[in-house]
Amino acid sequence: MTPEHLAAARLLLVPDQVMLRAGPVAGHAILVAEGRFADVGRAADLTARHPDATRVDLPGAVVMPGFIDAHHHLTQSFGKALAFGEPSEIFRRVWVPLEGALDAEMLHLAGKLAALESLRGGFTTVVDAGTRADGGLEPLAEAVTEAGLRCVLGLICNDLGGAARTDDRATILARAEAHLAGWSDNDLIHPSLAISIPEVASDDMLRTVAALCGEAGSIFQTHVNEHLVAVERSLVARGQRPLEHLHAVGALGPQTVIAHGTLVTPHELTLLRDTGTAVAYNPVATQWKGNAVAPATLMHALGIRFGLGTDGTRSDAFRLLDAAEATQRLAFGLETGDFSCGGGWPWLDHATTGGAEAVGLGAVTGEIAVGKAADFLIVDIDVPELVPSRDLVWELTRLGNRDQITAVFVAGRLRLWQGWPVDWDGRALVREVARRAEAAIAAAPIQKIHPSSTEHRARHAGDAS
Incomplete structure (x- = not known):
């Protein structure tokens, strides 16, 4: 053949x-x-x-x-190795600075590289959580379309910071409505709205953006209950955990997909179930930089909708399946004597059909x-x-x-x-990225905590001597 x-x-x-x-x-x-x-x-x-x-x-x-990547950051593809060994909330020190340094041309290049990686890994659909680059989404949409990847394309609507620019409410909502109404001429792009994390948006913006997505049949995305420090900040500022805060302002519902949800209480699990809110379970991100493991096996048993996401870590769908099952086994199965953690099939299901349903594409793809x-x-x-x-x-x-x-x-x-x-030169893209990405990284005010592996080895050798 x-x-x-x-x-x-x-x-x-x-x-x-x-x-x-x-x-x-x-x-x-x-x-x-x-x-x-x-x-x-x-x-x-x-x-x-x-x-x-x-x-x-x-x-x-x-x-x-094809596999569904329920949570990705397509414009972070230049910095994958920058995350290794880093503590939590690296978005503040690595991802926001890196994305902010990308112009339209580099945005296109980073997005096309990420799209190629995704396709090579077996993903036919990715959900992009929105870029902090200040250049519009057209270069990214063009990149994934040229690559041939289906994409739920998020537009960040923060009104309290956390992005390259923070406009007034009317400007943000006008842009959001235009985004949701656009892309009808592109059958691979499915628009979505996003708030980076709940604390960078006003209650009114959280409520309004979630409602706009519900009316448009699109999904509202936000990172929730991922790290201890964010949960603590929310408790100090509002007296509520982030997920509880979203519920209080009316931002949960069938249109909402929360990324991570690793630190969830029994009460918060009932909120997810009762509101029909979906979750992007990101097991590799948990292994690399997380504070906890999302109780995905329990979510499955409770009927909480969820998909599997890479969080931009590595775009390899089969390794994602393995990580999804193995992480549940290590975090929950060992201590209860559960040797199957769902019986194998849930992970393939939530990576395909269930994942498509979770991200609003159940009528389009996934099976x-x-x-x-x-x-x-x-x-x-x-x-x-x-x-x-x-x-x-x-x-x-x-x-x-x-x-x-x-x-x-x-x-x-x-x-x-x-x-x-088969219809464009992927190897030429890889060569161009190798030639140009280092300058983009050098131009970004990135702060790394962990040394490179070579530096770490040298330090270890020095400590041993």
Whole structure:
């Protein structure tokens, strides 16, 4: 098989397995046409119904939904390694300064690099939480569109600081309404509004922005209960924890997605459940810089909607699945004797269908079903790690690897083949980033606490001697 085999207008895919929401099935086929899943069912039936379609047999492969990254920061791609070993709230010392130093050209470059990383990792949709760069969102939207990535694009609406600029209420809301009403000519961009953290917005702004999103059918995003220091600041300033504060001002609801939610009380869990608020569970961010682990297994049991997010750490969906399950096992399963922490399937579900529902795209993407956007992966399962196969969902969760992803489709178009774009030069982008990113980092007033690994080794050697 070559990329040319996958370019037909009506494509009939016949893999060994098709990953449906209920689990993998054999003997099935998928018809892709006009950017959507046009038919799904038994291979013999689809072959008979669609004799005009170009049939592509995929022995040793599973066709599965593309992954949903429920929380990302696309314009932070130049600074990934700056986060290693750093204590919490690095956004104040690293991310805000870095984003603030990006002009429109560098914003585009950073966004396209992040989009390429996401596609390479198996993500067909990312939710961007909004950039603090003072250059508008058009360069970022252009970057992800050129890359072929579906994106929920957040616009930051802070009115008390925490961004490159803080305008008056009327200006912010006019910009927000224009953003929500825009992008109708771009089927890969889904607008969203964001407040960086609740403390950088007035109560009125929190309430109004959440309401605007509810009316528009979009999502409202904010980082909530992520770090101890933020919880303590909220208690001192308002006598309420951040999540309680959002509820008090009327900003929770089905349109709201809180990022992290690692420090949640039983009462706050009931608020999430009863208001229909969704959560972006970011297990790798927890491992790297968190104060606690979000109780995702409990959220799942309580029916709280959530997706899995990278938080811009590493865009590798299979490693995200592993981190999601393993983090729950270490934080909660060990002490209770729970060896399965949900039984394997919740993590794949919340990374695809459940994740799409959590971020407001349940009607658009997230599963292989008739009428949904054809956002999917062709994954090689004829590999030593998955043979003999006994339980494909568990195997993909714990053993799946990015290098097994043969092809990535978004909106029915082949975007990546064996890890690289088919219609633009990904390697040229990587070379350009390598040439130019260091100057952008040097221009930003970044404050790092932790030394590089080489410096740390030298210090350790000096201490030992």
